[in-house]
Amino acid sequence: AESRRSCVAGAYCPQLGSALGPAAGRRVRDGRLVCPFHGFEYDATGQCVATPYAPPPRAARLRVFATQEIAGLIFAWWGIERREPQWNLPTDLSDQTGWSGISVRTLRFPGHPQDTTENSVDLGHLRYVHGYGSVDRVVEVSVDGAYLRSDFDFRRGYRIAGTIPFTFDVSAKTHIFGLGYSFVEIREKSIGMDMRLWVLATPVDGALIDLSLVSQVREIRGPKRWLGGLGFLPVKLRAPLMNRFIASQQERDVRQDVIIWSRKQYRSLPRLSRSDGEIMAFRAYCAQFYPEPCAPAVALPGTSDEAVV
Template sequence: MTQVANATETRTDQLRPHWVPTGWFQVGWSTDFPAEIVRPLRYFGGEQVAYRDSDGTLHILDAYCRHLGGNLAYGGRVQNDCVVCPFHGWRWNGEGRNTHIPYQPERPNRARRLRVWPVHEHLGVVYMWHDVEGREPSWEPPNIFADTAPHTAGLEYHSPVPDGQVKFDALTLHPQLVSENAADPIHFRYVHGARHHPVFLRRWEDDAHWFSQIGFGSRWREMAPDSHDGDTLSILVAGVGLNYTALSGSMNTLILLSTTPTDAGTSDMFQTVWLEKLPGDTPEVLRSRMDQAISQLPNDIAIWSHQRFEDPPALATVEGQAFRSFRRWARAFYPEVGGAVRL
């Protein structure tokens, strides 16, 4: 993650989050992007167009044709692995190059290009890389099965399609407020009704990830992961927009919670849920388990949507170390951008 880390060299410790952070962000699920269909997207204050070529590879480009500014996502079509402008028929390929002008076929415009957004498609989730300085991706999104929690990695899970895919459009919240939950075990008692204050069992970080494991129940001991066998919550934050969670206990559940800015002040949120395969999983049982898995998120959204970014926060002693660690780590994803709207 050298490129992201270098972005901190010219900044002070007081840099507040803005609405154009660096990193991978979810923009949908694979099922949202069928073959031969162009799809409009709207993220980071801009308009994008998404389409698949004949090999099934997904491409995301800036949406406006460089000819006269027609929006390729509205009325455009896929032809010869290109997206075709509905206005004058100009074709743009997955590298953002104009390959054909129908009334000047021998001379495409080689000077103008569309911005190409790096895409990573994995386990049915579609990610788009954002960097205001145009740098290439320096890390990949985690594998929720292998990277989140070792004790859940070898299990079998039901597909999240369709009931385990939930989207919330245009929420008035910033992705960092969501990701800070990984540093805030105390809220589980007051927002989600935990009987006791959960405690941290493990914490670590590197350039791209911030990890915490939280223990629920009265017998856990702070930073003593072997003190008790019971319910745990492991959260792997990747960048500021991706939260991979493993809930362990009598039933194991994996949840990807992704928050992606659409423009200054609003974000889309995606929740993807994988349920462990268990004996007796009838459709009715699965529906009940899924309802339980997705039922708590609206309680969080009600808080986040009306929350202010308090800087510096007034922290209790038991909260301070984790919160300060998280906020120091998160600063690396905010390159200095003149005029960027900040929290």
């Protein structure tokens, strides 16, 4: 909005139910959301404050969701039975100097946020599905309320420009809050490159989810090892170029997962091997986010509280 205040609100006008999304023709004017049907205007509190032809009805109000902003990303809280936020996301990133702009790619497919986030503790699939090597857990998975941490190392081979072989030696620290927020701090040790990845799952309609893949790369000034022709580029171009490469590889990996996620059945009593122990610890952690015991295979009910930014 022009006021620079972010707001996430209900997606339908309380007057006659017109959609308020961009596809329906809504506008933002002077910091207000303008309904495309009759021109009702809503401020950032959700209150209707003007109409083109009459005083605004006091009862016309949009539901407004609690929001947080991290690295230019807007997060909204949606609670069962309109519960207030039960935790906050960590908005204070430890060091924000020298980072590239963010890259955002979003995939839509049949799935559930618990399944997509479960990959953070499922190290076995990293080897089998994605071809990672030397996958090792650094410390045990830890849980503190709504926060789960999973740290692991791995090696991954690539061909740069389709010809130059290169092996990334990676240390990953994964920070999970709830079912839809994963933030991964990555240190590539052979180059000395720092990356940030977000994997953000949003339910759409009870069957589909939007999975947003977000990445950043830190400015590469004194690399331990050069990657292809990276050393010939100006310093300011190195991080954006590497971020494009990382984003494309992240999307490639996730598309491999989507083939499985979109076709799988949820097993409440999985037959696990000894190396799969973290999966049940993760599911025990997830239980706190449901209003009552249920499996992700149960479709989330449709709701009129879809949101519009």
